[in-house]
Amino acid sequence: MNQIVLGILYWYQKNLRNLPWRSTNDPFKIWLSEVILQQTQVVQGTVYYEKFIENFSNIKQLANAEEEQILKLWQGLGYYSRARNLHKAAQHIINNFNGVFPNNYKDLLKLPGVGDYTASAIASFAYNLPHPTLDGNVYRFIARLYNINLPIDEPRNKSVFINILMELMEGQEPRQFNNAMMEMGAIICKPQNPQCNICPVADYCEALKNNTVENLPVKSKKVKVQIRHLNYFFIEYNNGFYLEKRMGSGIWQNLFQLPLIETLSEGTKEILLSQINLILNNKSTMDIHFEKDMRHILTHQRLEVKFWKIQLNIEPEFTNKKMVHTNLSEYKNYAVPKLIENYLLLL
DNA sequence: AAAACGTGGCA
DNA sequence: TTGCCAAGTTT
Known part of the structure; x- marks a missing residue:
């Protein structure tokens, strides 16, 4: 042999x-x-x-x-x-x-x-x-x-x-x-x-x-890392908050996340307020508060992430229909990306 | 064929 | 910090 x-x-x-x-x-x-x-x-x-x-x-x-x-x-x-x-x-x-x-x-x-x-x-x-x-x-x-x-x-x-x-x-x-x-x-x-x-x-x-x-072994390709700026919103209403299901293709498909606005550069309060209608239809006055930033490293992407908080007294109207209302104990029934889990565990 | 797709550990 | 790698597959 x-x-x-x-x-x-x-x-x-x-x-x-x-x-x-x-x-x-x-x-x-x-x-x-x-x-x-x-x-x-x-x-x-x-x-x-x-x-x-x-x-x-x-x-x-x-x-x-x-x-x-x-x-x-x-x-x-x-x-x-x-x-x-x-x-x-x-x-x-x-x-x-x-x-x-x-x-x-x-x-x-x-x-x-x-x-x-x-x-x-x-x-x-x-x-x-x-x-x-x-x-x-x-x-x-x-x-x-x-x-x-x-x-x-x-x-x-x-x-x-x-x-x-x-x-x-x-x-x-x-x-x-x-x-x-x-x-x-x-x-x-x-x-x-x-x-x-x-x-x-x-x-x-x-x-x-x-x-x-x-x-050895030899590898010829090298990964190019894309930098993305994500802004997640913890929208508080009625003792809870909202999660949306990620649809379409791309990362984390079919998992749940906080409502998201992606910006081309670092998100500021002014930029986000001007784009908040991407998520909410509310006409009433509202304010957003910066809460925390995080960096999340993936093979092909470096995510620069900011978490913001919005408090509402009237029920929000969402642009996206795939939205669920949940709270800090019930959200654990939903599959969320590690990044979102990390943030929610801090609250 | 090349690029996208997650997360964690290690040097 | 940065880069590499892990019992690969899909588009």
Whole structure:
């Protein structure tokens, strides 16, 4: 047997982490864990996995749930399209697959939110089918092991890595092989401070030989961060305040937030008073009070946020119809972005 | 193909 | 502070 594969599999047997979704072959649980762990670290995702398993024990329950309940459970985890697609995929299985979880790569790929990686993960972990799981860990591990300096964020280079994995996986148990490759990337061949001194395949590592470990893998794209100025309004009326549902596309779709006015530069009282009709139709005199500012950092955006307060004695007329009246205890039923939660928790 | 999509941790 | 990264997918 290939000495590299032998070393990795032996190491995995001795060093694997005991993760909740590793002790099952249930495709429903595998799928749930894989979606939760997309672009998300194990420490962050685990509690969400437990929450979802507690609330939904099968596909049907998930399909029949309200999207708002699913988003609420997902609150704080980010990339909320995953939660919306989780719901859609469950309904897809009920409607198009007769309620039976798809058991092959091609059908798995039809599920919303399931791409190459996740389809391969479910196919191999649930059904032991030979599809390599090429995630960030495996990209890094392979790039170093074979000293490959092709940018891993360019789709056209993907086949180079897939082909290597297919060859290595030949004759192995796909479930075991994929788990071992990802675990190596996560535990030994880490982005920073890789543990080359205890790596079971250090003798075969081309990057270690060429002293390029720290330079691999190569990424070609760099993210450009857009700065946005958001002004949120805590509109007090009748012992409560208002939340609006974010519609359309873009960030935080279908989550709730305080009524918002976005400005091109930092919002001032004068600017906001002149634009308040974007939210309210009230003709009566009103005033706005600055409360707090916050900065919220996302991958592609830096949000400069100001929170303002408006007190009303007569019921407001909103321009936006998707508005709900709530209060400081009841609002916790709504899924809100972390930013909004952070502010409301201060009150 | 490139850009958008969240949040938290670490150096 | 800034930049990078995490069990990627969608448009």
